[in-house]
Amino acid sequence: MKTVMATGTFDIVHSGHGFYLNEAKKLGGEDAKLVVVIARDSTVKAKKRVPVVCEEQRLEVVKMLKPVDEAYLGHTGDMFKIVHEIKPDIIAIGPDQHFNLDELRKELKKRNIDAEVIKVTKYKEAPLDSSCKIIKRIKGMEFDEDIFKNCQH
Structure with missing residues (x-):
């Protein structure tokens, strides 16, 4: 059995993430084990932006995804x-x-x-195929303030 490692931020998980993980797992053959490494908050801040979802929650969600066998937080530094x-x-x-x-x-x-x-070159195109597009969509929406009264934080 081959072990395939995939990495990423996985902030606001969308169908493109699932597609990438499925394609990554296929690289190892039928019985491949997919291990996903989630970028630490400090890494995301340094390379992209402040993540919307904290690293522990991103790890928890990625562990729930069907193609994922194991998931870990990356290390800071090396x-x-x-x-x-x-x-x-x-x-x-x-x-x-x-x-x-x-x-x-x-x-x-x-x-x-x-x-x-190996670079996964296939990409799932969709109207909201990146976390940034999702964030921009949400920022452009108008919400009735009453909708937030029952939200849990």
Whole structure:
């Protein structure tokens, strides 16, 4: 059985996330194990924006997704530490993740990590196929304040 590692922020989970995880798992064959590493809040803040959903809740939701066998929070600092711990056969890079694949492969080799790096190129297009699009849609909506009276925080 091959272990496939997929990574991401998974802030406001949408159908594109599910599609990416299904495609990642397929890379390992029929009986592949999919392990997902969720970016820490500090990493997301440094590279993207402040996440809407905290890291513990993002981890909890990702663990519930059908293709996911295991999920963990990444480490702060050295992103390769978790790769050493999981020891994946394949690292799946998402279609919207901007890694230099050759540099990533060189760094893995330098660290004696024997994992194949494969870019998932298929992408599920939908009107709300990114967390940013969802956030923008919500920001543009008008809500009756009464709707929030029964919301739990």
